[in-house]
Amino acid sequence: MKNYEKIRRVFTEQEIKALESNPSVLRVSEKNITYSPAFKIAAVQANQAGHTPTEIFVQAGFNVELIGQETPKRCLDRWRKTYASSGDAGLLEERRGKGSSGRPASREPSAEEKLRLAEARIKLLEAENELLKKLEALERHKDNNELLASSERFQLINQVVRKHGLRRVIRYLCKLAEVSTSGYYRWCAAEEHRQLREAADERDFLLLKAHFDALRGKAGALVIKMRLERLHGIVMNHKKIRRLMRKFKLVAVIRQANPYRKMAKATQEHHTCPNLLKRRFDHGEPERVLLTDITYMHYGNGQRAYLSCVKDGATKEILAHYLSSSLKLSLVQRTLKRLLNRLDGEVHPEAIFHSDQGFHYTHPEVRSMIAKAGFNQSMSRKGNCWDNASMETFFGHMKDELEFKDCSCLQELRVRVNEYITYYNTERFQWTLKKMTPDEYRSHLIAA
Structure with a gap:
């Protein structure tokens, strides 16, 4: 039991706050309490009047179980000696660690002290390295460059401090983690609330x-x-x-709505095609690879329009497009007719017409039109948008750059879409096209 009493206990954050609230205390660290000079003088005088050290500390509002059973007696022994030699003035000034003259003792640290100091530095460097690595790892797993919450950073700091047994480094670690020290202490004080929650x-x-x-x-x-x-x-x-x-990762397995359910049924007459393109969108020749897809555009007061486009894989030029308020089969059929008019019968002998597996492109009528035009039909793998990534990229740029949501009618939306596609083909420079527009790059390929 005596050996146990000699071990210095470490105060928790809550205990430190409780001790600091006592008016007889100046400050508290994890292992030390600095008492006020007025309390020291009053304690010595009360002890001389016959009160025991424990009684004095209890009357002053101290929890003896918290500060240690031997602490009152040890403190009174030291304060009595100082009071006997220097009177009130000795207790009004903190003299621990000082010589008889009151100046700090200047001496060369021993080899043991140097070793302890070196070990403390190594421990701090290890803690600093571990904290930074953990912060970086957690930030990497966040989506959309989302920042770590302060509570997550506080938790990491607390784990590092406990693991390495560090003292008086909270402010430094909070600065590394870019959080406030006061916020960390509030987080520690709320531990009981978190456990209850x-x-x-x-x-x-x-x-x-x-x-x-x-x-x-x-x-x-x-x-x-x-x-x-x-x-x-x-x-x-x-x-x-x-x-x-x-x-707790409870994921409901529920039926998802099928957007094509009312438009077509999956029957034996709808057949898919192999993926001839295999993500090789640019074959170096204009009009050899033709990419197509459909996207929706919300405008006006909750209205929706559908845009069908055909894009040249090599030049990135939009060769044909059609905008409709309906997703009927005619949307793709009219786009194909505009494409054929644009090509004017000059279809590349190895031309590939690539799309997804939507019901428009698997329909027998559309497949017949594609075959009669002389195209080799190709389709992306099911549920794989990357197989038609070039077409998806155009739709993404268009929706970022075109202001269309304030259009009041379909005709106004058509005008804006036509103007944007003209701008895209003739004025919008692209880095991957050697800084040319699609029209300029087409002329460049033909000349080459």
């Missing part, structure tokens, strides 16, 4: 999982919310249910 989340999760399992994993947040209210009389916010489902 975690326990509450686990209880609520078990309740949610019972309903989730009862519906064989086919229940979303709103379904679970309704069941809680009807079967248990528990009102829980749907946002909280979604948070808990994300936290």
Whole structure:
């Protein structure tokens, strides 16, 4: 027991705050308490009057279990000696670590002290390196360059401090992690609240999982919310249910809407084609690779239009396009007719017409038109947008650069789309086309 009492205990952040609130304390570190001079003088005088050290400290509002059973006696022994030799003045000034003259003792540190100092520096460097690596690793896993939350940074700092047993480095580590020191201490003080919330989340999760399992994993947040209210009389916010489902990885297996269900049925007459292109969009010859796709455009008061385009894989020129308010088969048929008029019968003998596996391009009528025109039809693999990435890139640039959402009618939208495609083909320079426009690059390829 005596050996245990000699070990200096380390105060937690909550204990430090509790000690600092005592008016008899000037400051507190992780292992030391600095008492006020007024308390020291009053304690010595009370001890001389017959009060025990423990009584004096208890009356001053100290928790003896917290500061240690031997602390009152040890402090009074030291203060009595100082008071006997120097009176009130000795206790009004902190004299520990000083010689009789009051000046700091100047001596060469021993080999043991130098070793301890070197070990402390190594420990600090290891902690600094570990913290920076963990911060970088967590930031890499964030989506869309999202910054780490302050709570995540506080947690990393706390882990590093505990692992390496560091002292008096919180401010430095907070500066490295780009968070405030006061925020870190507030985070530490809220540990009990976080534990209570975690326990509450686990209880609520078990309740949610019972309903989730009862519906064989086919229940979303709103379904679970309704069941809680009807079967248990528990009102829980749907946002909280979604948070808990994300936290505990409850993913509902639900039916997804099929946007083409009302437009076409998958019958035996719809056949797909092999991927002849294999992502080689540029064959170095104009009009040899023709890419096509359909995109939607929201405009006006919740209205939607559909744009079908054909793009030259080599020159990136838009050869034909058609805008419609309907997704009917005629959308693609009219685009094909405009393409054939543009080519004027001069179809490359090895021309490839590439699209996705949408119902327009697998329909027998469209496939017949493509074959009669002399194109070799090619299709992307199912659910693989990268197989037609060049076409998707054009739609992305167009929606970024074209102001179309304020159009009041389809005719106005048509005018803007026509103007943009003319600009794209004739005025928009592209780095991958040797800094030329699509029209200029087409002329360059033909001349070459």
